[in-house]
Amino acid sequence: MADWDYDYLIKLLALGDSGVGKTTFLYRYTDQKFNRKFTTTVGIDFREKRVMYTGKGADGTSERNFKVHIQLWDTAGQESLTTAFFRDAMGFLLMFDLTSQQSFLNVRNWMSQLQANAYCDSPDIVLVGTKADLRDLRDVHGRQARDLADRYGIPYFETSAMTGDDVDQAVTTLLDLVMKRMEQSTPGGPSSEPNGSPINSHEVEEAPVRRMCAC
Numbered sequence: 001m002a003d004w005d006y007d008y009l010i011k012l013l014a015l016g017d018s019g020v021g022k023t024t025f026l027y028r029y030t031d032q033k034f035n036r037k038f039t040t041t042v043g044i045d046f047r048e049k050r051v052m053y054t055g056k057g058a059d060g061t062s063e064r065n066f067k068v069h070i071q072l073w074d075t076a077g078q079e080s081l082t083t084a085f086f087r088d089a090m091g092f093l094l095m096f097d098l099t100s101q102q103s104f105l106n107v108r109n110w111m112s113q114l115q116a117n118a119y120c121d122s123p124d125i126v127l128v129g130t131k132a133d134l135r136d137l138r139d140v141h142g143r144q145a146r147d148l149a150d151r152y153g154i155p156y157f158e159t160s161a162m163t164g165d166d167v168d169q170a171v172t173t174l175l176d177l178v179m180k181r182m183e184q185s186t187p188g189g190p191s192s193e194p195n196g197s198p199i200n201s202h203e204v205e206e207a208p209v210r211r212m213c214a215c
């Protein structure tokens with residue numbers, strides 16, 4: 001498939017403390033594999049994946065399929081290095097380790113960073129608990145995490161990059177939120193120009209992300 005052969009380029013960003021499993025999660029999502037090694041990310045990296053997304057057609061009611069190129073930005077767990085990248089992302093995977101209460105407590109700090117640096121005050125976010133397979137080491141109750149997610153009004157998933165549980169679902173849910181926001185913030189829907197053809201993906205990429213904000 002040629003590089004430009006897609007309808008939308010969507011940039012998502014994973015953030016959270018060092019070691020929560022951001023790189024491993026993204027690797028599972030893009031390559032369906034588990035990496036046991038811990039190599040801390042330096043600065044920022046990204047992975048890519050193409051998916052089909054069913055959205056609204058030009059008439060706003062009919063359904064049609066779009067080719068979506070997802071860029072998944074993988075940040076280092078040191079906030080000072082990566083907040084500059086928050087502005088360009090359209091959606092966020094806010095991650096903590098289910099075996100680390102500290103990483104869960106730090107979700108609030110990451111949320112503040114997000115609110116200060118993202119494209120708007122209420123960006124699209126999915127809260128992701130990682131390492132759900134390590135049941136014996138669990139240190140965060142599902143109830144605690146769900147309560148926090150409810151308070152922020154965002155979806156919550158408990159995932160395992162080892163088994164693959166809910167990894168795809170977490171990303172798909174975020175993609176859905178981002179695409180729906182674009183539909184709301186672009187007159188006639190993001191998926192349509194007057195001639196009914198999808199907006200060129202490069203226009204989406206180059207346009208200021210802030211225009212997506214419908215809040």
Ligand SMILES: Nc1nc2c(ncn2[C@@H]2O[C@H](COP(=O)(O)OP(=O)(O)OP(=O)(O)O)[C@@H](O)[C@H]2O)c(=O)[nH]1
Nearest residue numbers: 018019020021022023024036038040041077131161
């Ligand atoms: N058992 C288990 N281990 C995991 C899971 N996800 C990640 N790990 C392990 O946790 C360690 C850290 O994972 P990384 O993906 O490197 O963590 P990170 O958040 O990218 O870390 P930084 O790059 O330093 O920010 C690695 O040894 C992974 O194999 C999981 O779902 N289950």
